[in-house]
Each structure stands twice: as structure tokens, then as C-alpha cells.
Amino acid sequence: MDFIPQASASRMHLSLRAKKGIDKYPAKAHAQRVGDQLGREKCIVALVGEKAEFFSNSDMPRPFRQDRYFYYISGCSEPGCSVTYDVEHDKLTLWLPPINLDxxxxxxxxxxxxxAMELYDIDEAVYLEHDERSNSNLCDWVNQRKADGCECIFIRNPLSGVDLSLYGREVDRPESPGLTLRKAMNACRAVKDEHEIALIRKANAVSAEGHVAILKxxxxxxxxxxxxxxxxxxxxxxxxTEQSYGPICGAGEHASQxxxxxxxxxFADAEVLLIDAGAEWECYASDVTRTMPINKHEPGTWKSKEAKAVYKHVEKIQEKCIAMLRPGVHFMDVMLHSVHMAIDALLDLGILKGKHMDIFHDGVSAGFYPHGLGHHIGxxxxxxxxxxxxxxDKEEPWKARFADLQQAHARYVESTGTSLYSAQTTSTEPRHFSIDPTKCLSPSTPADAPLTPGMVVTIEPGIxxxxxxLETFYLDHPEHRKYIDRKVLERYMHVGGVRIEDDILITKDGYENLTTAPKGEEMLRIIRKGKK
Amino acid sequence: MDFIPQASASRMHLSLRAKKGIDKYPAKAHAQRVGDQLGREKCIVALVGEKAEFFSNSDMPRPFRQDRYFYYISGCSEPGCSVTYDVEHDKLTLWLPPINLDxxxxxxxxxxxxxAMELYDIDEAVYLEHDERSNSNLCDWVNQRKADGCECIFIRNPLSGVDLSLYGREVDRPESPGLTLRKAMNACRAVKDEHEIALIRKANAVSAEGHVAILKxxxxxxxxxxxxxxxxxxxxxxxxTEQSYGPICGAGEHASQxxxxxxxxxFADAEVLLIDAGAEWECYASDVTRTMPINKHEPGTWKSKEAKAVYKHVEKIQEKCIAMLRPGVHFMDVMLHSVHMAIDALLDLGILKGKHMDIFHDGVSAGFYPHGLGHHIGxxxxxxxxxxxxxxDKEEPWKARFADLQQAHARYVESTGTSLYSAQTTSTEPRHFSIDPTKCLSPSTPADAPLTPGMVVTIEPGIxxxxxxLETFYLDHPEHRKYIDRKVLERYMHVGGVRIEDDILITKDGYENLTTAPKGEEMLRIIRKGKK
Known part of the structure; x- marks a missing residue:
């Protein structure tokens, strides 16, 4: 578990600093964690933030979104800035664009x-200056530190204004000691501190208000x-004003995209509404999905037994998967569990027929549950x-990683004590699997480290x-169609889709659900009450 | 008035096509107008639309906004497309990205x-194909047409996927016959057709609903x-979901930015709310500003006589300027009129003191009304x-254009029959003017052609x-401070600012106000009614 920052002198420093400005984004502590991860002494980290841009052939500004690596060690979402962290001197400097009086x-x-000194948790703020000799006083400073024997490392931002590539390179050489900057920052970012958790919690609270407003x-x-x-x-x-992603408000068949x-x-005759919408708070994301009945005559009641049955199954899968989360758990195991539960659900509904493990091996359930169980969020x-x-190497063929999947399955069998789902996975063709973990986002892949406290992940099964x-890949495919009961399926097509998603913090002892938007019976009650 | 497309065979074609699909965006007619403007026979126009992009170091998509030149001759706002118009064969082709089944x-x-053939007013739709020989079948086609003796002209879109610069160039040579493509398209775009006017009207209708919801x-x-x-x-x-620009909702001092x-x-103790917010409809803009009182105890009533007085003056300026609009009018004259009225207002309020023309010449009114009167919208x-x-050349120094401003002033005197505002402009220093028209957007500059039917412009005076x-540029400036009554000004600082803005269509006989959001007394009435 080498990606959790070790206790160090710099962490002592963090707690001392906290007294100074409790509400400031802890940029300095983040820079120090990154410095620790890098394991280099004479080194400066230099990041160029996003700059303001126009749409092509237009004087309208493109929506501005700060580069997240930049934000992590600056806490600053103003355009046109740069940030440097001098590891040797433990000095964090924010470089601000000059003020344009015009x-x-x-x-x-x-x-x-x-x-800037008031707003941000930094040691120094300096205006950027551009002159004829160099592209900025920032570059002069970088050159000076390089002359002192410092290495300059950065993450390339293709839209940046200052070209740092003249002064260093994005270190990604195998012979390089320590982690690359990107990997060092990812290691830090994957484990959230108290301040970050508070922001994700706040983002979720705003999302919940939005979801409740819909219900009402x-x-x-x-x-x-x-x-x-x-x-x-x-x-x-x-x-x-910012959403973490474009809100998805899909009625009926649109819930299936x-x-x-x-x-x-x-809405027309749709009977299900799927809302996948999460607000952003100070650059931190939430990711929340709720699925609810559309029913003009009886709001808050499922219109068909099919829709209700699918919801109940997805609800059960989500609850079970959340309950499995704790430090040390391999997320892929939880994901595979959700796939097996989805297969049981589809068998129970009568949409699929045949033997559970045959269905799993031949991958037909991916036609109904085609995505991973979740991802990190921050x-x-x-x-x-x-x-x-x-x-x-992430580009290695799936086959080479197959051993990991088998191990994960073995762990799954051990943890559940059941052999029902023990995967006798002999085919090496990914398309024959119900889920290809190598194509999922972290932490679902076979190579992902187990969960640790401070990670925040989504749990979002769906059917x-x-x-x-279905028509393009499954119903006409001889290996798949034998498992599908077309007649039963036809009754369910109208449902569109159901997904339920929460953001879960891994704690020392287990987990905490950060998502407070109502679901299940409480959700239906609010819809019904809204009518009155 | 050579920028209004002449009646031609292609316009006959338009009316015939209209029967086929009355609600389609008239992309073909636009392409034909552009072709007419170009005045070249063997010529293909090729435009690459905006493609889908991610934010830097992120898997989140940047908000997509179609390139407006591309949209004008395609009506298509899907990402990753190209469009070609073969002038010789009068053929408009939309090139679509292949469908990614994954x-x-x-x-x-x-x-x-x-x-695409159903949705868009085009002659042909083709999937883009990329292979090893060329970057696409589009480029092959362009090459083929070039071999036939065609010129290929385009407008560079730096974010485009297909690199057309290998196949032609953005024609902007003085020796080139006819207009450049950009200028030809601008000539067409500046004069709106019925379909475009209907879209601007619809955008304004949506904005009005938004503004009314605020009032209520x-x-x-x-x-x-x-x-x-x-x-x-x-x-x-x-x-x-799209706004034409980021909505401005500024209370109190924020109304001054x-x-x-x-x-x-x-709101705290702010007494004025300025809302500059216009919705977009199918890529067409609206631009609407309303300023209203914030008054907890008596909603819909101005809290101070200062705020009410400033509003009344701006209202008068706006009404007068709108009434001046008709074909043949030079917009700069209307703008200068608004500046003179603003000076009168500031004298009337007692904020400025001294002689009207001295104030005009020394430019002090720009401290209170620093922007142009309006701009084209589409x-x-x-x-x-x-x-x-x-x-x-737009880069020519202001001095060289001074003659135009004098001519404009002379026209103004002639048209109003009053000598009050006749500018004895002798200084050639732009900072001494109350408005520098050369720095304004079209149609406010001295070089702009007079208004013609089909143009849509905003009228948006403000104080x-x-x-x-004021502190940085005026109150400490010896040439300005002698005109400013600091004591009176202090009473007005709290107002923040007032702007009123409508979108005006120039018609054959005069104008039509496309903006339906309530203002003035009607606006106040709705606020008061909302309370009950």
C-alpha cells in the first residue's frame, strides 16, 4: 500500500498550518504530499493552469474549467495562473497574470x-511578467533553479500559455528514480483528506436538493x-453553476442510453425516469443516479410490475455491493458480484433462460448491464x-491479465463462501465475458490495489x-440469442432502464455513504407527497 | 450596399425548395448566397465543423458549440462533421463521422x-472515411475537384479534425478576385432571412419567460x-440549455461591472439588480438587459430617488435611440446621440458640472458610459x-479615421436639425473622447455601412x-475631476449601474423590437403583483 503517503515531517506541518486558515483549500499540504511521493530532494514541480479561451471564430469565451492537477496544489481556479513547488525549500508559489486595467x-x-495570499494556502504570490528575453519571469526562475542543480518536472497542459517544455520535461522514463509527477499526484489524489471529503459531501448535499426538487x-x-x-x-x-457532468434526464427508452x-x-407514455445528475462544489464532484416512476394518475407508484421488478432487483444489487465495501476489498470482486446478481435478476425476471454460469461465460448479461460497477470520484x-x-502496461492484451481475473474470482469464492459464482473462466475472448474488467475505469480492473480509507468510489449497478x-449485438448473435426469451423481453423493453448510484467513502472500519438524495420507498413517498 | 445578395436564379431556387421542408434551417439558400457573394464559378467552399473535445487531463467533454460559419451553410450542430459546397454544380454535401458502434x-x-437527409437542407450526405493514403475521403474529393480546376476555399478552424490546409488556403490576398470566404459569409450573415429572424424571435421569447420568472x-x-x-x-x-453568453445577475456595485x-x-443592502441574460435557440442569440429595484419592504418600487432617476434617464436614452433606427441610418450617429444624452443626464443629476461640449470633448462621460450603444446579433x-x-485596414491609427467621425457628426446635425450636439471635435487623441467608435463593435464604427432591412442590432445604453x-482613471485625473461633483457622485455610487437592452430588427420602413421581456412600468407592476 505504498500509495498512501507516509507519516512524515511535512504532515506534522499540515496540522500546524490548519490552525492558520481552517477553511482554505489545503494546497500546501497537497504539494508536500506530492513532494514526499516524488522522493526527490532537488526538484521543482511546475504546473501551468488553464487559461481563458474563446470558441473558434467567435468572441464568446469557452466555459472555463481549471486543470485538476493545477488545482490540487494551488486551490486556485482563476485563469492564466501557474504554480511552482520547490521541494528543497518547501516553497509553494502562485504566479498570477498581471491585471489588465483596460x-x-x-x-x-x-x-x-x-x-491571493489571503485566499490561497500558498507561501508566495507573484505576478507573471512577459518580456522579450524569455516567455516569462517564471521561466527565468525555473532556469535559475535548474542552474542550481534542480530538476524541473511538470504535467503537460496542451492549452497552457507558458511553454514549460523548453525548461524541463514530463518525466516518464523508466530509469527515472521515484514516481513520475503524474503518478505521484494520482497516488495523492486517490486518497482524500478531510477537506476534500467535506467538499464531496457538500457537492452531494447540493445534488440531493436538486433531486428532491424533482421529486416534489x-x-x-x-x-x-x-x-x-x-x-x-x-x-x-x-x-x-457547475455540474460534474452533463445531467442525464432520460425518460423511457432514453434511460437505456x-x-x-x-x-x-x-414523457409521452414513458413509465420510468432515470436521472443521473451530480453537482460540483469548488471543483469537487458528486455523481448521483436515481430512477423513478412516471405515473400521471398515481404519482409515486410504479405503473407496471415489470418496472417495479427491475427497480427492486437493481436496488438489491446496489445495497449488497455497498455493504461489501471496506478497506482491503478488491473492487473488482464487488463488481463481479454485481454481475452475478444481475444475471440472477435477469433469470428471475424470465428475460434470460439457461444456466447461470453458461450465461456468465458467454457474456449475454453485458447486453443488459454493460458497464463497470463504479469509479473513483474527487x-x-x-x-x-x-x-x-x-x-x-495498460496496453497489454487482456489475455496476459487473465490470471488476475481468475485470482479475483478465487478471492470472491473465498469471501462469499459460495461456489455458485465460482468462475470456471476458460475462454480468453473478452467478448465472451459478461464484463471485461480491463476496459473498466479504476478501481475495477484486475491491476487495481485494494480499497483503502479515504478513497471515494461510486456504486452504480444498472439493468x-x-x-x-440488443438488436445489433445480441438478438441475432447465435451464442447469445439462445439465452434470451424474446417474448418476455418484449414486455420489459418499455421500462428503458434502471440505475441507482451513490458515492461511498471508504472509512477505517467500513464505509460511509456520502450521497443523501432519497431513493427507494423514501423517494416514492416524496413524489406522492409532492402531489398533495 | 453591395453586401446584400442580389436577386438571382439561386434565390428562385430557394422559394421552390421552401415547399419541400418549410421548417428546415435554410442551409442551401445560405450556401447559394455565399456562392453569389464569392463571384467565382469554379470554386468549392469547404468548412470543417467543431469536433468533440475533452478538457485537459480529464475525460470530461468540453461543452460543444458548433462553429457558426459551419452552421450557416449546414444547419447541423453534430460534432465531427464537414460541409462542402460546390459552386459550379450547386451541390451542398454534409460529411458525417462514421458511427462508432462501441x-x-x-x-x-x-x-x-x-x-441527415431528413434533418438538413442538403443535397447529399456522406460518411467520412479515414484511410492510410489521405486523411479522409473528403480530402480525396477536394483533390479531385482541384484537379478539375476548382479553387478550394475555407475558413480555418484551429480545432478541426481534418486538416484542409494541405488542400487549399483561406483566401485573403488583395489580388484575389471577389471577396474572401470569410467576408462573403459575413456579408450574408449580417442580413438575416425570415428563418433566422424567427429563431432570434424565439430566443427572445424564451429569454422573456426567464426574465418574467425573475420578476414574479x-x-x-x-x-x-x-x-x-x-x-x-x-x-x-x-x-x-444554451445561453448566448454567461448570464449577468449583478446586485448593487456588481451592476457596475x-x-x-x-x-x-x-443582495445585502443593494438596491438595484442588473440582469443581462439572453437565451440561445438553435444556435441563434438573444441579448436582453433589464435593471430593476431590490426592495424588501416594497417590491417593485425604487428604494432611492437616485436609483429611480438614473433608470428614468437610461430608459429615455434607450427609447429615443430605438426610435431613430431605420434603413439608411448610420449606427454611429445613434451611438453619438446616446452619448450626448448621457452627458445631459449626468448634468441633470448634478454628477457632472461644466459645459456639455467641454465634457464631450474631454471624454469624462466615458467614466460612466464606457461602452458602445450596440452590436449586430445573430x-x-x-x-x-x-x-x-x-x-x-482596421489597424490604421484612429487619427486616420477622424474624418469619418466628423462626417458622421455632420450627418447627425443634419438629421436632427439641432446644433446642440454638433461636435467641434478638434482633438485627435481618442482618450479625450467620450466614446472611441473605432474601438466599438460593428455597426458602431465610422467605417460601417448604414443600416439595412434584415439587420438585427442591440440598443443598450447604460450609466x-x-x-x-472612477478612482483609477477619473477622480484623480486633472482633465476629468474638474467636471465631477464628488459629493453628488457619492450619493449615486450605491446605485451601481443601470442598463436596458433590446434586440431590434431593421425593417423596410423602420424597425421592430424583437425583445418582449417587460421593462419600465410593466416590469415594476409584475414585481409588485408577484408579491401578492
């Missing part, structure tokens, strides 16, 4: 150096745009990957009925 | 060629984010500039009290 009447201005008004809504309007309006009113963000249709909704167990996908 | 479960898919709920709102939430939520509910988009503050909120009267700007 634009103050229009755009206001960024922080002055004095304001659902009886009077008739279309996807109305749902998105209620949700986004509520989140903006609470102080965050995983990243449906069009949100333009009337500064990104799909947050960065911590260092893997083995330094395997879908996507006509295009 | 992503259908996640993202759905773009149009098939069959769907203002009595129970306490902060800028709540205002933005109500506005955006309403617009999204009505089916448009022209492009304030932070929208994070409580596919961009700041829409493209039609060809100028003289082919002057502001920006502490930073």
Missing part, C-alpha cells in the same frame, strides 16, 4: 498578490427539459487512478433495455 | 446519412445565485461585421458607477 470595467480582474414537482412535470430545469435551477440557486444528455423529449467525476499493484444494442 | 450504448450516435419571484429572492437559478431553470425547462458573471453574492451574440464602407474605474 478590461476591469468589463470583466473585473483576477486576484492581486495581496488577495414530478407530478406536474411533462418532459425531460422540465426535469433538467428544476434540477439545474435548484443547484444554481444554491450557489454552484448510459450518457443520454439530450433531455429534449416529452476532482474529476471519473477520478484519477492510483498506482496499480503491478507496473503492467437496461437498449433496442439498438 | 459507443452507442453510452453516447447514442450521430445521424445516419438517411437521417423577486420578492422572495435574496441573492444573485437565486436569480440565476430561476432564470436558467426557466430557460432549460422551455427546451434550451459590465460582464459580471460571478453571480455569487447575497449566430453570435456579437455577430459578424458586414463589409465596411471603405476597405480600410454606471464603478468605484475602481
Amino acid at each position: 478590461r476591469v470595467y468589463y470583466d473585473g480582474r483576477g486576484s492581486t498578490v495581496e488577495q 414537482s414530478l407530478h406536474r412535470l411533462h418532459s425531460e427539459p422540465e426535469v433538467e430545469g428544476v434540477y439545474r435551477g435548484t443547484c444554481i440557486s444554491l450557489g454552484t 448510459l450518457h443520454y444528455v439530450t433531455n429534449k423529449s416529452q 476532482l474529476e467525476v471519473h477520478d484519477v487512478e492510483p498506482p496499480t499493484i503491478k507496473a503492467q 437496461y433495455f437498449n433496442a439498438f444494442v | 459507443r452507442v450504448y453510452y453516447d447514442g450516435r450521430g445521424s445516419t446519412v438517411e437521417q 419571484s423577486l420578492h422572495r429572492l435574496h441573492s444573485e445565485p437565486e436569480v440565476e437559478g430561476v432564470y436558467r431553470g426557466t430557460c432549460i425547462s422551455l427546451g434550451t 459590465l460582464h459580471y458573471v460571478t453571480n455569487k453574492s447575497q 449566430l453570435e451574440v456579437h455577430d459578424v461585421e458586414p463589409p465596411t464602407i471603405k476597405a480600410q 454606471y458607477f464603478n468605484a475602481f474605474v
Whole structure:
């Protein structure tokens, strides 16, 4: 578990600093953790933040989003800045763009150096200066430190203004001692501190308000745009214009498209509404999915037994998977458990027929549950990957990783004490599997380290009925169609899809669910109450 | 007026095509207008649309916004497309990205060629193919047409996927016959057709609903984010997630920052709320500003006589300027009129003292009304500039254009029959002027052609009290401070700022106001009614 920062002098420093400005984003502590991970003494970390940009052939600004590596060690989301951390001297410097007096009447201005010292957890703030000799005083400073024998390492940001590539390189050489900067930062980012957890909690609280606002008004809504309007309006009113991702408000068949963000249709005769929407708070993400009945005559009640049955199965899968989370657990095992439970569900509903393990091996369940169980969440909704167990090349063919999957299955059998799901996986063709973990996001892959306290992951099983996908890949495929009862399936196509998703913090002893948006019976009760 | 497309065979074609699909965006007619403007026979126009992109170091997509030149001749806002118009054969072809089956479960898919023929006003739809020989079958086709003696012209889109620069160049040579493609397209885009006017009208209708929702709920709102939430939520509910620009919801002093988009503050003791917010509809913009009282105890009533007086003056300026609009009018004249009226207002309020023309010449009014009167609006909120009267280099010093300003003033005197405002402009230093038209957006500059039917322009005068700007540039400046009554000004600082803005269509006989959001007394009435 070498990716958890070790106790060190710099962590003592953190607790001392906390008294100084408890509410500041802990940029300095993050820089120090990254410095520890790098394991180099004479080294400067230099990151260039995102700059303001226009759309092509337009004077309209592209929506600004700070680079997350930059934010992690600066806490600053102003455009056009750079940040440097001098490991040797333990000095964190924010480089600010000069104030353009001509634009103050229009755009206001960024922080002055004095304001930056107040706002951010940094040691020094300096204005960037550009002159003819170099592209900035930042580059001069980097050159000076290099002359002193320092290594300059950075992560390339293709949209950055200052070209640091002249002054160092993004270290990714096998002969390089210690971790690359990207890997060092990923190792730190994967394990959240108290401040980060508080921000994810806050993002979830805002999302919950948005979801509740939908539930309360659902009886009077008739279309996807109305749902998105209620949700986004509520989140903006609470102080965050940013969403972690484009909200998905899919009614009926649209619930079967995983990243449906069009949100333009009337409900018409849809009977299920899937809302996958999570607000962002100070650059931290939440990721929340709720699925609910659309029922004009009896709001808060499932219109068909099919829709209710699918919801109940997904609910059971999610609850069971959340309950499995604790430090030391391999997430892939939990994911495989969810796949097996989904197969049981599809057998129980009568949509699939045949033997459980045959279905698992031949991969037909991927037609109904095609995605991983979850992912890390933090500064990104799909947050960065911590260092893997083995330094395997991600491009290696799936076959080479097959041993890991078998081991994971063995662990699964051991942990559940049941042989029902013990995978006799003999085929090496990924398309024959119900889930290909090597194509999933971290922490679902075979190479991922076990869960540790401070990680935050989503748990988001789902069952879908996507006509295009089923028709294209499954119903006409001889290896798959023998397992599918077309007649029963037809009754379920109308459901569209069900997904339920929460953000779970791994604690010392187990887990804590950070998502507070109502689900299940409580959700239905609020819809019913909203009507009155 | 050579930038208005001439009646031609291709326009006959338009009316015939209209019967086929009245609701389709008239992409073909636009392509034909552009072809007419280019005045070349053997020529293909090739434009590459915007492609889907990720944020740096992230798997989150950047918000997608179609390139407006591309949209003008395709009507297509799907990512990754190209469009070609073969002038000789009058053939408009949309090149679609191939459908990625692996992503259908996640993202759905773009149009098939069959769907594209249904959706868009084009002659042909083709899938883009990439192979080893060339970067696409599109490039092969361009090469083939070049071998036939065709010129290939395009507008560079730096984010495009297909690199057309290998196959032609963005023609901008003085020796080149006819207009450059960019100028030809700008000439067409500046004069809106019926379909475009209907879209701007619809965008304005949505904006009006958003503004009305604010008015109705203002009595129970306490902060800028709540205002933005109500506005955006309403617009999204009505089916448009896109705004033409970041909504400005500035209370009190924030009303004095022209492009304030932070929208994070409580109202506290602010007494004025400035909302500059316009929805987009099918890529067409609206641009609407309303300023209203914040008054907890008496909603819909101005809290101070200062705020009411400033509003009344700006209202008068706006009404007068709108009434001046008709074909043949030079917009700069209207703008200068607004500056003179603002000076009269500031004299009337007692904030300025001294002689009207001295104030005008010394430029002190720019401290309170620092921006142009308006701009074109269409596919961009700041829409493209039609060809100028003289082919002057925009980089020429202001001095060289001074004659134009004098001529404009002479025209103004002639048209109003008053000598009050006749500018004896002798100084050639732009900073001594109350407005520098050369720095304004079209159609406010001296080189802009007079207004013609089909143009849509904004009229948005304002008076502001920006502490930073006044303190930095005016109150300590010996040439300015002698005109400013500091004591009176202090009473007005609290107002922040007032701006009122509508989108005006120039018609054959005069104008039509496309903006339907309530203002003035009607606005106050709705706020008062909302309380009950």
C-alpha cells in the first residue's frame, strides 16, 4: 500500500498550518504530499493552469474549467495562473497574470498578490511578467533553479500559455528514480483528506436538493427539459453553476442510453425516469443516479410490475455491493458480484433462460448491464487512478491479465463462501465475458490495489433495455440469442432502464455513504407527497 | 450596399425548395448566397465543423458549440462533421463521422446519412472515411475537384479534425478576385432571412419567460445565485440549455461591472439588480438587459430617488435611440446621440458640472458610459461585421479615421436639425473622447455601412458607477475631476449601474423590437403583483 503517503515531517506541518486558515483549500499540504511521493530532494514541480479561451471564430469565451492537477496544489481556479513547488525549500508559489486595467470595467480582474495570499494556502504570490528575453519571469526562475542543480518536472497542459517544455520535461522514463509527477499526484489524489471529503459531501448535499426538487414537482412535470430545469435551477440557486457532468434526464427508452444528455423529449407514455445528475462544489464532484416512476394518475407508484421488478432487483444489487465495501476489498470482486446478481435478476425476471454460469461465460448479461460497477470520484467525476499493484502496461492484451481475473474470482469464492459464482473462466475472448474488467475505469480492473480509507468510489449497478444494442449485438448473435426469451423481453423493453448510484467513502472500519438524495420507498413517498 | 445578395436564379431556387421542408434551417439558400457573394464559378467552399473535445487531463467533454460559419451553410450542430459546397454544380454535401458502434450504448450516435437527409437542407450526405493514403475521403474529393480546376476555399478552424490546409488556403490576398470566404459569409450573415429572424424571435421569447420568472419571484429572492437559478431553470425547462453568453445577475456595485458573471453574492443592502441574460435557440442569440429595484419592504418600487432617476434617464436614452433606427441610418450617429444624452443626464443629476461640449470633448462621460450603444446579433451574440464602407485596414491609427467621425457628426446635425450636439471635435487623441467608435463593435464604427432591412442590432445604453474605474482613471485625473461633483457622485455610487437592452430588427420602413421581456412600468407592476 505504498500509495498512501507516509507519516512524515511535512504532515506534522499540515496540522500546524490548519490552525492558520481552517477553511482554505489545503494546497500546501497537497504539494508536500506530492513532494514526499516524488522522493526527490532537488526538484521543482511546475504546473501551468488553464487559461481563458474563446470558441473558434467567435468572441464568446469557452466555459472555463481549471486543470485538476493545477488545482490540487494551488486551490486556485482563476485563469492564466501557474504554480511552482520547490521541494528543497518547501516553497509553494502562485504566479498570477498581471491585471489588465483596460478590461476591469468589463470583466473585473483576477486576484492581486495581496488577495491571493489571503485566499490561497500558498507561501508566495507573484505576478507573471512577459518580456522579450524569455516567455516569462517564471521561466527565468525555473532556469535559475535548474542552474542550481534542480530538476524541473511538470504535467503537460496542451492549452497552457507558458511553454514549460523548453525548461524541463514530463518525466516518464523508466530509469527515472521515484514516481513520475503524474503518478505521484494520482497516488495523492486517490486518497482524500478531510477537506476534500467535506467538499464531496457538500457537492452531494447540493445534488440531493436538486433531486428532491424533482421529486416534489414530478407530478406536474411533462418532459425531460422540465426535469433538467428544476434540477439545474435548484443547484444554481444554491450557489454552484457547475455540474460534474452533463445531467442525464432520460425518460423511457432514453434511460437505456448510459450518457443520454439530450433531455429534449416529452414523457409521452414513458413509465420510468432515470436521472443521473451530480453537482460540483469548488471543483469537487458528486455523481448521483436515481430512477423513478412516471405515473400521471398515481404519482409515486410504479405503473407496471415489470418496472417495479427491475427497480427492486437493481436496488438489491446496489445495497449488497455497498455493504461489501471496506478497506482491503478488491473492487473488482464487488463488481463481479454485481454481475452475478444481475444475471440472477435477469433469470428471475424470465428475460434470460439457461444456466447461470453458461450465461456468465458467454457474456449475454453485458447486453443488459454493460458497464463497470463504479469509479473513483474527487476532482474529476471519473477520478484519477492510483498506482496499480503491478507496473503492467495498460496496453497489454487482456489475455496476459487473465490470471488476475481468475485470482479475483478465487478471492470472491473465498469471501462469499459460495461456489455458485465460482468462475470456471476458460475462454480468453473478452467478448465472451459478461464484463471485461480491463476496459473498466479504476478501481475495477484486475491491476487495481485494494480499497483503502479515504478513497471515494461510486456504486452504480444498472439493468437496461437498449433496442439498438440488443438488436445489433445480441438478438441475432447465435451464442447469445439462445439465452434470451424474446417474448418476455418484449414486455420489459418499455421500462428503458434502471440505475441507482451513490458515492461511498471508504472509512477505517467500513464505509460511509456520502450521497443523501432519497431513493427507494423514501423517494416514492416524496413524489406522492409532492402531489398533495 | 453591395453586401446584400442580389436577386438571382439561386434565390428562385430557394422559394421552390421552401415547399419541400418549410421548417428546415435554410442551409442551401445560405450556401447559394455565399456562392453569389464569392463571384467565382469554379470554386468549392469547404468548412470543417467543431469536433468533440475533452478538457485537459480529464475525460470530461468540453461543452460543444458548433462553429457558426459551419452552421450557416449546414444547419447541423453534430460534432465531427464537414460541409462542402460546390459552386459550379450547386451541390451542398454534409460529411458525417462514421458511427462508432462501441459507443452507442453510452453516447447514442450521430445521424445516419438517411437521417441527415431528413434533418438538413442538403443535397447529399456522406460518411467520412479515414484511410492510410489521405486523411479522409473528403480530402480525396477536394483533390479531385482541384484537379478539375476548382479553387478550394475555407475558413480555418484551429480545432478541426481534418486538416484542409494541405488542400487549399483561406483566401485573403488583395489580388484575389471577389471577396474572401470569410467576408462573403459575413456579408450574408449580417442580413438575416425570415428563418433566422424567427429563431432570434424565439430566443427572445424564451429569454422573456426567464426574465418574467425573475420578476414574479423577486420578492422572495435574496441573492444573485437565486436569480440565476430561476432564470436558467426557466430557460432549460422551455427546451434550451444554451445561453448566448454567461448570464449577468449583478446586485448593487456588481451592476457596475459590465460582464459580471460571478453571480455569487447575497443582495445585502443593494438596491438595484442588473440582469443581462439572453437565451440561445438553435444556435441563434438573444441579448436582453433589464435593471430593476431590490426592495424588501416594497417590491417593485425604487428604494432611492437616485436609483429611480438614473433608470428614468437610461430608459429615455434607450427609447429615443430605438426610435431613430431605420434603413439608411448610420449606427454611429445613434451611438453619438446616446452619448450626448448621457452627458445631459449626468448634468441633470448634478454628477457632472461644466459645459456639455467641454465634457464631450474631454471624454469624462466615458467614466460612466464606457461602452458602445450596440452590436449586430445573430449566430453570435456579437455577430459578424458586414463589409465596411471603405476597405480600410482596421489597424490604421484612429487619427486616420477622424474624418469619418466628423462626417458622421455632420450627418447627425443634419438629421436632427439641432446644433446642440454638433461636435467641434478638434482633438485627435481618442482618450479625450467620450466614446472611441473605432474601438466599438460593428455597426458602431465610422467605417460601417448604414443600416439595412434584415439587420438585427442591440440598443443598450447604460450609466454606471464603478468605484475602481472612477478612482483609477477619473477622480484623480486633472482633465476629468474638474467636471465631477464628488459629493453628488457619492450619493449615486450605491446605485451601481443601470442598463436596458433590446434586440431590434431593421425593417423596410423602420424597425421592430424583437425583445418582449417587460421593462419600465410593466416590469415594476409584475414585481409588485408577484408579491401578492
